[in-house]
Amino acid sequence: MRQAFFSTKLPQEVFDSFSNFHPVSKEELSLENALGCVLAEDFIAPEDLPRFPRATMDGYAVRAEDTFGTSEAVPVWLKVTGEIKMGEVPQKALNREEAIKIATGGMLPEGANAVVMVEHTQPIDETTIEVFKPVAPLENITLAGEDFSQGTLVLPQGHRLRPQDIGVLASLGKDKVRVYQCPRVAIISTGDEVVPVTEKIRPGQVRDVNSYTLSALVEESRCIPVRMGIVKDDFQTLRKACQKALEKADVVLLSGGSSVGVRDFTLEVIRSFASSEILCHGVSISPGKPTIFARVGEKAVWGLPGQVTSAIIVFLVLVKPFLHYISGEKVDFSFQPLPIKTITVRAKMKVNVPSVQGREDYLRVKLKEEDGILWAEPILGKSGLLNTLIKADGLVKIDLNVEGLDKGEEVEVALF
């Protein structure tokens, strides 16, 4: 018998149900391996940065007061009492009407409160310079703690580390960081007609596109794909594969069996596990309506559409945000047109596109520039064809409460 959908959920309701899950475990990584990982604890500056007052220009450390009133016409002469070597502590303090040579990054001597740029000085003899432009106190220097002062929150827990964050951690001596582990995501491809890509296929059979595509999407989401291979459409076989996947991974992705059809064992299999709960069966997005989201103990199971083109869109709209969520990242699901920030361009619709209210539509479009205007043209052809995803430049979202897009309307295109 044909199973009815549970009441279809809105994407926002699916996001809300993520709170049934916890982020994965934590681990300590050396800083050089931490790019893209999510911080599992607040990072508080353990010391001042910089630790000492530094020159930000090549020139001379001076007392700013000694340069007040100088000009090209009325220069001031200062006695050069030495040079500060990079990486060293100045050997002597600066006195009135003295200057000490310093390079960018050098440590300011005691008594100095500014650096006069070398361009604004002129050597008179071995130990004397002429300064012909005044500097204000604190000019061309960075004070100790001016970048980050000890005890400040530098990066919060839940923050995904970017190159500049790695730089800040390095500058503050943090060579090991506590981060969330990358979630492990098991991928099961179902279907009696599906054969591994490396095998010869016979008429009637198709190659395992879904495992490869989903693994790549998982990898792109900074998670670890665990390829479980192809499973025949049979309750016991699928249950066994699921059991193994649940042992090996934090999340299980099933693709193939989520359409409401005669061979739909996915719900049955999920329900057969103790402490399982179907959180969602049916989402108001197109393509992707028959999506299943469930909990088995503390682990998540997603049933994705069998058509790989639909599975990709469900992944981008729902699964990727979930993977970011259990990666420990603080995610703002309100970003448009996709909840996980993505590269977008603005374009105008080339034609009218109707849509059903109460459903988010994801339209594949091609971009074309004509007369300086960037047009988004919907890709024609059956939505299940892979070539629609190759020809398309990106996705346009038609919102829940919108009846369609008008020709000429401005849209945000999420680039593939």
Place this chain on the structure above:
Amino acid sequence: MRQAFFSTKLPQEVFDSFSNFHPVSKEELSLENALGCVLAEDFIAPEDLPRFPRATMDGYAVRAEDTFGTSEAVPVWLKVTGEIKMGEVPQKALNREEAIKIATGGMLPEGANAVVMVEHTQPIDETTIEVFKPVAPLENITLAGEDFSQGTLVLPQGHRLRPQDIGVLASLGKDKVRVYQCPRVAIISTGDEVVPVTEKIRPGQVRDVNSYTLSALVEESRCIPVRMGIVKDDFQTLRKACQKALEKADVVLLSGGSSVGVRDFTLEVIRSFASSEILCHGVSISPGKPTIFARVGEKAVWGLPGQVTSAIIVFLVLVKPFLHYISGEKVDFSFQPLPIKTITVRAKMKVNVPSVQGREDYLRVKLKEEDGILWAEPILGKSGLLNTLIKADGLVKIDLNVEGLDKGEEVEVALF
């Protein structure tokens, strides 16, 4: 003596000089490791996809002609002569007024030219169905070769593989792909005051921020960072480190010595190698003017500003496009505001920002929503401070020929 800059180059001129270099070598990878790699050859469909006509719906394979004129009031009866098993070749052809049960993805039997959806049928007895909606020829089926026909160009050389491309390659049986190797990028940090992050530092010393930050940027550009460590500011030491780096890597990044200062050995060191050529010394961008770009034999050397905040911007504006270029990727350098596509949002400038004409300015901004408007507010504070990059949400570019930005002007913010 202070060296004069060569005539400062425009970013576009720097991009033009990339043609002095060739992409790196090619290699063969198994498909599951190829995500994000750049195709080193055109991929032509070796066979039709799909290889046989398939059902795209669950239902019955029929001759469309037999359903013409049917309706709820005037249904037609068809004789069910069997069922097509998934993955198998139909055992018999379809004759007039017959139907064969088929599921989505099943192979269409000879004689059939459409599939009538199960929803539009009603079983009458064991071997008879009633069809109460007509189907057109080709409805609910995909023809052989309809997705890609044998001999079509599927993906061109120079294309960076996305998840959907991995899917297409899998579906066409390509389990090994020829791609460009990831370029190896050596990173040398210079400065007598710089110490490794893992070591204790003394006053006057700073930790090696640049190696960490640049390695992370290189990694993010899908290249392999080769950390050469810290080199003292001394001609011979730097030359030796450079020599070693040129042997180990395709590109060398030097940071520290590119400012026109007394300790500037970078140009001297580059010139000391046979068949070297300074392609650029000074670029009209801010920050980042003192950037050096050179060729030593077939390899590239970049001298980046010593201040890590400037080095990051030069990396994003110039070095990253170069790394993509030698990765074999066909790059369109005209993307805005950064040449390599990046996540952007639109915002309005919160204040007036002046700029110098004839120079591209990259402004760090913070985004703030007020009354439904997203504002971009320039980050105050010294540009060399790392906290400006942590506080900033992104970069705004002020174009070469623009004198500044007006308050309220709409800008594209490249998110960090």
